[in-house]
Amino acid sequence: MSDALSQTASQTATQPLAIDFDTTLIRSGIQATTISELSKFVVTMEERPLDRLLNDLPGFALFSNSKFDLARAVFRRRIRNLAPVERLQLKIHAEEVAAQANAEVGERIRALFH
Numbered sequence: 001m002s003d004a005l006s007q008t009a010s011q012t013a014t015q016p017l018a019i020d021f022d023t024t025l026i027r028s029g030i031q032a033t034t035i036s037e038l039s040k041f042v043v044t045m046e047e048r049p050l051d052r053l054l055n056d057l058p059g060f061a062l063f064s065n066s067k068f069d070l071a072r073a074v075f076r077r078r079i080r081n082l083a084p085v086e087r088l089q090l091k092i093h094a095e096e097v098a099a100q101a102n103a104e105v106g107e108r109i110r111a112l113f114h
Contacts, residue, residue: 023052023059025041025045025048025052025059028041029045029060029067030063032067038070042074045074046078050079053075053078054090054094054097057097057098057109058105060072060075060109061109062105068108075112091113094110097109098110
């Protein structure tokens with residue numbers, strides 16, 4: 001398991017999760033209107049460390065349907081090549097984040113894994 005993922009999991013066990021809807025990645029995704037801006041958002045999402053990407057999950061729920069679908073595709077592609085235990089750990093962390101959010105945001109977070 002990656003060190004960042006282990007650290008995130010151990011922090012989750014000891015501290016409540018801080019949900020930040022206003023990260024640079026989320027702002028750039030919301031504000032992206034051109035193909036160039038959307039492409040830059042995708043590249044940023046692909047390069048972002050997974051532990052930071054997990055903290056952005058609630059923000060993805062704020063996206064329009066088409067931008068959410070794009071973020072979901074990139075997220076799924078990122079986790080597809082992880083070991084099964086790491087994917088399971090991500091899903092568990094995402095469920096914890098979803099449980100702290102309102103119902104609509106929680107469902108969109110869960111949709112990232114379905």
